[in-house]
Amino acid sequence: MTAHPAGMTYADYLHLPTLLSAQQPLSDRHDELLFIVIHQAKELWLKQMLHEVDLAIRLIGEGDYAPAYKALARISRIQSVMTLSWDVLATLTPVDYADFRGALGTSSGFQSAQFRELEYRFGLKDPKYLDYHEGGSEGHRRLTAALEAPSLWDAAEGARERLGADSWLAVYRDSSRWFELYQLAEKLVDIDDALAGWRHKHLLTVERIIGNKTGTGGSAGARYLASTLEKRAFPELWALRTHL
Ligand code: HEM
């Protein structure tokens, strides 16, 4: 690895030796590589979304709305890619997955610290999920910090108060007067909509691959995932629509 741009190669810049040595199937099954690649790609996109949400929260706090919208729009586009990637995973058949599922042990999506951190940064703060992360671990530390930090929703509420709008309902009723806030709110609805769409495809894919088996993480499986479909990071923005 060279620090000197002149001699820098593609592989140096992207740390490909590190990246491409991190796919290590535990079984001899052909399809386990797909499972690993999908999950690693998801963790990379989660990292990018956390980077964007952090920026958006800061920019909204500074009243710098246009670049905040750019970051929020990027998040929802990444969510679209993640939702589409379920179709790749759905090529994994129930028997082919069952053939290496045992190798996963009790590991599970419950332990994705970045997924939970993103929910927390949006404002969906259920502290019970901390229990899936060992005290003192990096994941636990980041999740505790995210629980305490102002969320995207807190930032939006701060902007609404600063700009003097009485309520989000008032913003939507007179959207040309409160255009900045209205645009912000609709970006949040885009993100919540995409998150619900991702959850729905996860449930369908899980039903397709493991039916009603219990999860490796100890939950009821599809039934648990179905219960998460009701979650909303920005429930007020959904509720107000009934009153327009
Ligand atoms: C064969 C593929 C998959 C199966 C069978 C599956 C199954 C499950 C099940 C049963 C749960 C509930 C926890 C448990 O008891 O284990 C769960 C949670 C979760 N899975 Fe998956 N999953 C699969 C692929 C994925 C992929 C590709 C992703 C990400 C792109 C993902 C992300 C998550 C997340 C984030 C959770 C926690 C959800 C929450 O608590 O709201 N899973 N998964």
Ligand SMILES: N[C@@H](CC(=O)c1ccccc1NC=O)C(=O)O
């Ligand atoms: N909960 C899944 C396993 C699972 O989804 C998983 C296991 C290890 C690493 C990543 C996983 N996927 C969820 O993020 C199952 O019950 O089959």
